[in-house]
Amino acid sequence: MTELLQIRGLNVVFSGFRAVTDLDLTVSAGELRFLIGPNGAGKTTLIDVITGLTRPTSGSVRFAGEELVGRREHRIVQLGIGRTFQTSVVFEQLTVLENLDLAASFRRPLAARLRRRRDVSDQVAAALETTGLAELAYRPAAVLSHGQRQWLEIGMLLAQQPRLLLLDEPVAGMSRDERARTGELLRQVARDHTVVVVEHDMDFLRRFASTVTVLHEGRLLCEGTVAQVQADPRVQEVYLGR
């Protein structure tokens, strides 16, 4: 498989505190990769570095052959990387459709947006269908359930047509049904995109994850299938030995 994201020798030091240390990570095109690790493991920092929010102290982040370190956040979005945050970015007063439309317009400069107006609508329609929110298209986002809102956020990323989606704990706070629905949605999204998901829920991982990367204290602890990482004594120590 083609390597889409290559992180090499990454270090992030915040005023003397090492949040990420000597990290190498490769994600291939079309993967649905899960990233786990206890609080403070460096997961969010890693995503912040990939998306240009945090500049690393040293190291390289290559995406589709392009170096991302030193690029501005909006340039990284234009290169095809979208992320969700733990806090919601949905506009409550706007309808589901308007939220998607707005998101779709983020990636392109205005002139290109107007020229490609039809394409934008197509991608919004596709995002509505994928997320199963078509019936709610004209409802304000304020009426959405917690799960529906998370799906809208994923739809807002899809509307930007990214190649890589970075999702931060998408099933946190969801009901059992919503989790299952989200797992199916992620699988569907991963058919045409590469997806990296930060997630803690082990039941969810067992059901939907193929490859899991475990971070601990800013370092890569191990990588493998859910069964492999669960059986790894280092992972057991990190999660259970505290």
Ligand code: ADP
């Ligand atoms: P995770 O997402 O795995 O819980 P984080 O990436 O949020 O971990 O944090 C890794 C470590 O870096 C934590 O100890 C956190 O306190 C620290 N950290 C994160 N951001 C900053 C910052 N801006 N300044 C100082 N320390 C930070």
